[in-house]
Amino acid sequence: MNVVQEQLSFAGPLAEAYVNQFSAVELLYESDPGQADSWAERAAWLDQTEHTRIDRKALTARLREYNGLYNPNPAVKRAIDQLELPGTAVIVGGQQSGLFTGPLLVVYKAVTILKAAKAASTRLNRPVVPIFWIAGEDHDWDEVNHAYVLAPDLQVRRIRMHRGAMDRLPVSFTKVTSEAWDKAVSELEQLLPDSEHKAAIMELVRSSSSETDNLTACFAKLIGALFGKHGLVLLDSSDPELRRLEMPVFERMIRHNDELESAYHETVRDMAGLGYEPSAEVAEGGANLFYISERERLLLFKREGRFEDRKGKVSFTAEELLVELREHPERFSNNVLTRPLMQDSLLPVLGSVLGPGEIAYWGLTRKAFHKLEMKMPLLLPREAFTVVDGTVQKYMKKYQLGWNDVKDAEVFRSKREAWLAAQERMQVDQRFDEVVAAFGQLYDPLLEELAEVQSGLSRIGAVNRDKIIGQIEYLRGKTKDALEQIHETGLRHFDRIQLSLFPLNKPQERVYNLFDALNRFGMDWIDGLMDIPYEVSGKHRIIYL
Numbered sequence: 001m002n003v004v005q006e007q008l009s010f011a012g013p014l015a016e017a018y019v020n021q022f023s024a025v026e027l028l029y030e031s032d033p034g035q036a037d038s039w040a041e042r043a044a045w046l047d048q049t050e051h052t053r054i055d056r057k058a059l060t061a062r063l064r065e066y067n068g069l070y071n072p073n074p075a076v077k078r079a080i081d082q083l084e085l086p087g088t089a090v091i092v093g094g095q096q097s098g099l100f101t102g103p104l105l106v107v108y109k110a111v112t113i114l115k116a117a118k119a120a121s122t123r124l125n126r127p128v129v130p131i132f133w134i135a136g137e138d139h140d141w142d143e144v145n146h147a148y149v150l151a152p153d154l155q156v157r158r159i160r161m162h163r164g165a166m167d168r169l170p171v172s173f174t175k176v177t178s179e180a181w182d183k184a185v186s187e188l189e190q191l192l193p194d195s196e197h198k199a200a201i202m203e204l205v206r207s208s209s210s211e212t213d214n215l216t217a218c219f220a221k222l223i224g225a226l227f228g229k230h231g232l233v234l235l236d237s238s239d240p241e242l243r244r245l246e247m248p249v250f251e252r253m254i255r256h257n258d259e260l261e262s263a264y265h266e267t268v269r270d271m272a273g274l275g276y277e278p279s280a281e282v283a284e285g286g287a288n289l290f291y292i293s294e295r296e297r298l299l300l301f302k303r304e305g306r307f308e309d310r311k312g313k314v315s316f317t318a319e320e321l322l323v324e325l326r327e328h329p330e331r332f333s334n335n336v337l338t339r340p341l342m343q344d345s346l347l348p349v350l351g352s353v354l355g356p357g358e359i360a361y362w363g364l365t366r367k368a369f370h371k372l373e374m375k376m377p378l379l380l381p382r383e384a385f386t387v388v389d390g391t392v393q394k395y396m397k398k399y400q401l402g403w404n405d406v407k408d409a410e411v412f413r414s415k416r417e418a419w420l421a422a423q424e425r426m427q428v429d430q431r432f433d434e435v436v437a438a439f440g441q442l443y444d445p446l447l448e449e450l451a452e453v454q455s456g457l458s459r460i461g462a463v464n465r466d467k468i469i470g471q472i473e474y475l476r477g478k479t480k481d482a483l484e485q486i487h488e489t490g491l492r493h494f495d496r497i498q499l500s501l502f503p504l505n506k507p508q509e510r511v512y513n514l515f516d517a518l519n520r521f522g523m524d525w526i527d528g529l530m531d532i533p534y535e536v537s538g539k540h541r542i543i544y545l
Contacts (some may be wrong), residue, residue, distance in 0.1 A: 001528050001545055006403050008384065008507060008540040014276045014363055015356035019381055019537055027270055028363040030376035033351065033536055036123075042378055043124050046089055046348045052373070054245050054346050060084040062241050063233060070217065071224030071234045079231040083129045091117040092343060093353030093382065094133030094237070097171055097219035098144045099161045100188065100205065104509040104517060105355065105382065107526070110223060112353045112383045114230050115534040120350055128350060129233060132223060133343060136172030136216040136238035137290075137333045139297040144171055144215060147513035148503065152193045154495055156503045156511065159187045161215065168296035170333065172216040172238035181209045181218075188515065197522045201515055226526055237339070240330035242346075247329045249345040250289070252372060253338055254321055257287055257302065263367035264288070264337055271363065279360035280336050290333035291324075297333060340365050344374055351378035381538025385529070386508050388544050389520060392500045395493040403542065406501055416494045423487050432476040436469060443468075521545060 009016065017025045022032040031038040060080050067076050082088050093113045095106045110132055117130035138144070145161045162180050189202055208221035220234050235242070253260065264282045271278055287300040287307055291314055298309035308315040316324060325332055334342050340362055343349060354362060359379055369376045388396075396406070399419060405411050421427075443465050451458035484491060503511040517525060528543075535541070 001532075001543060003532050004542045004544065005535075005539055006386075006407075006542050008386065008407060012279065012356060012360050014271075014279070015359040015381075018359050018363070018379070019539070025274065025276075025363070027274065028267065028366055029379060030366060030369075031378060033378040033380055038378060039120065039123055039350070042350055042375075043089060043126065045375055046350065047087065049374075050086055050348070052345075053348060054249070056084050056086070058245055059346065062239070062245065063235060065241070066236065066239060067224070067234055070220035071228045071232075073224065073228030073231075075231040076224070076228050076233055079129045079233050082127045083233070085127070088127045088129055088348065089120070089124075089350035090129045090131050090347050091120060091351050091353060091380070092131040092133050092347055092349055093380075094135050094343075096135045096138050096140075096144045097216040099147045099159065099184065099215060099513075101219060101222050101514045102144065102147065104512055104514060105384075107226070107514050108385055108509060108529075109353055109355070109382045110227050110232060111526075111529045112380070112534075112538070114227065114232055114530065115383075116351060116353060116380050116536075119534045119536075124350075130231060131233045131235055131347065132227075134216055134220060134223075134234060134236045135339075136236040137170045137297075139168050139170050139174075141168075141171065141174060147188070147515075148511045149188070149191050149513055149516040150499055150503065151191045154492065154499055156499060157191050159184055159191065159513075165295075170238045170292065170297055172214055172236055173292075174215070175213050176215060177213075181212065185209055192515065192519045195519050198519055200523065201518045205515065230530065237342075238333070243329040243332065246332075246342060246346060247325060249342055250325050250329070250332050251322060253289060253341065254287075254307075254318060254325070256371060257289075257318075259371045260288065260338070260341075260368050261286060261302075263371050264364055267364050267367050276363075278364055279357060280364060282337070282364065288335045288337045290335060292331045292333055299335065336361050337364060337368065340376075341368060341372060341374065344369070344377060345372075349377040351380045353380045353382055355382045380536065383532075383535055383538050384507075384509060384540040386501055386540070386542050387517065387521070388501065388542055390545060392497055393544060395497050399490075399493065399497075401497065406497060409502070409505060412494075412498060416491070419490065419494070420484065420487060423483070423490070428476060428479050428483065432472060432479075436472055439468065439472070 014025065018029060022029070022034065031042065060083050063080050064077070067080065083090065091113050093109050095109055096102065098106060101107065113130045113132060117128045121128040141163065147159045148156055149159070151157045161176060161184050163174055163176055167174070185205055188205065192198055204222070204225055208225065209218045212218045212221070216236055216238070220236065223232070224234060268278050268282050283301065285302045287302055289300050290297045291300055291309070293314060298314060300307045300309060306315050306317055307321050343352070359381065362376070362379055366376050399415070401415060405415055447458055447461045447465070450461050501508055
C-alpha cells in the first residue's frame with residue numbers, strides 16, 4: 001500500500017477556510033486543532049465543567065446495554081468502563097444509518113474517530129474514548145435507503161431498501177420487513193463480482209441483517225463487527241433510554257429557546273459579514289427541535305407564544321411542552337443546530353470528527369454553545385481517501401494518465417478523445433469538415449443563382465442544403481461509432497478508470513458502498529486504513545494498492 005497526498009477539493013468555502021486559513025473564520029469557531037495548545041485547553045475546560053454534563057455512571061450504564069446488543073466486543077466494554085471514570089474524554093463523530101453502512105466516507109469517519117482518539121490520548125497522556133454517534137433520529141429515508149456498487153458490466157448500480165408505511169418517522173423507528181431485507185441482500189450478492197472475499201462478506205451482511213427490523217440496528221451490527229475490536233463505542237441518538245437521560249438538556253433548550261434562536265441569527269449576520277452563506281436554514285421563529293408524533297417527526301416553530309409545527313398538527317405552550325417532555329422524552333429530537341449542543345451536554349467531547357458540510361453548519365453554533373454556558377469542541381476534519389487498485393493503476397500507466405488528468409472531467413474527456421483519435425484509421429473530423437466545406441463552396445453559389453430565378457427556389461434550396469449537411473453529420477457520427485466499437489477494449493479501460501475513481505462524477509468515497517471495497521480488497525483492507533498515519537487536517541490522500 002502506497003499513500004500519497006493529492007488535492008481533491010469537494011468542501012464548501014467555509015470548510016476550506018476552516019482547514020486552510022483558520023484565522024479568517026475564527027469568529028465562528030472556538031479553537032484551531034492545528035495548534036497544540038488547543039488540545040490541552042479543551043481538556044482542562046472539560047475537567048472544570050464535569051459537573052455540568054449528564055452523569056457518567058448513568059450514561060455508561062446505558063451504553064453498556066446498547067453495545068451489549070449490537071457491539072459486544074470486550075474492547076468496547078473496556079472503553080465504556082474507562083469512560084465512566086472522571087478525566088476520560090471522548091472523540092466523537094456521527095453519521096446516518098445508511099443501508100449496508102452507506103458510502104465509504106462513513107467508514108473513513110469511523111477510522112478517523114479511532115485514530116484521532118488514539119493520537120489525543122498520546123498527546124494529553126490521558127484516556128480518550130472513541131464514540132460513533134449513529135444519527136438514528138434523522139427521518140429522511142431517501143438519504144439512507146440505498147447503496148451503490150460497481151457491477152461486473154461496468155455500471156454503477158443502486159440497491160434500494162423498501163419500507164412499508166410511508167411515515168416520516170426517525171430511521172430507527174422505521175420498520176423494514178424480512179422480505180425487504182432478503183431482497184436487498186440478494187441484490188447485493190448478485191451485483192458484487194465473484195471474488196475470494198465474497199462468501200465471507202456476504203455472511204457478515206446476512207448475520208447483521210437477520211432478525212433486524214430497521215436500518216439502524218443493522219448499521220450498528222456492521223460497524224460493531226468491523227470496529228468493535230478497536231474499542232469503538234456506539235450510540236444511537238434516537239435511543240429512548242438515552243432520551244430519558246437527556247431530559248434536562250431538552251428542558252434547557254426549551255426554556256432558553258429564544259436566546260438560542262437569537263444566537264443563530266446573530267451568527268448568520270456574522271457569516272454574511274465574512275462573505276459566507278449559512279449551510280443550514282435558520283428560520284424565523286424556529287425552535288430547532290423536533291416533536292415525534294404517531295406518524296412523523298415534526299419540526300417545531302414558535303407562534304404567538306406556542307410551539308407548533310408548520311401545519312399546526314401539534315401545538316403546545318412552553319409549559320405544556322415541558323410537561324410532555326417529562327412524560328414522553330422519547331418524542332423529542334434535535335435538529336442540525338441543536339444536535340451539537342446535545343452531544344456536548346451528554347459526552348465529555350474533546351473533539352468532534354466532521355465532514356466538510358458538517359464543519360460548515362457547526363459554524364452556526366458557537367454563540368449557541370455560549371448561551372448554554374458551553375464551549376464548542378475541537379472540530380476535526382474527517383480523513384478523505386481515494387483507493388486505486390492495481391488494475392486501474394495499470395490502465396492509468398498504459399494511457400499515461402496522472403491523478404490530475406482523471407480528477408478533472410473535462411481533461412479526462414479530452415485525453416480519452418485524443419487517444420481515440422490517435423487510433424483512427426482516418427481523421428474523421430478533418431475529412432468530414434473538408435467535405436462540408438467543399439459542399440458549401442459548390443452549393444452556396446447555386447443558391448444565389450436560384451434566388452435570381454425565383455425567390456422561393458432559394459428558400460427550398462437552403463432547406464435542402466441543411467438536410468444534406470445533416471445527413472453528412474449523421475454519417476460522421478456513425479463513422480465515429482464504428483471506430484469506437486473497433487477500439488471498445490481501450491475505451492472500457494478509460495471507463496473503468498473513471499467509474500472506479502469518480503463514479504457519477506463524484507469522489508469515490510461519496511458513492512460506493514463499503515462492501516464493494518471489501519469484496520475487492522478483503523477485510524484486512526480496513527486494518528490497513530488504521531495503519532495510515534493520522535492527518536489532523538483531513539486532507540485527501542490516495543491509497544495505491
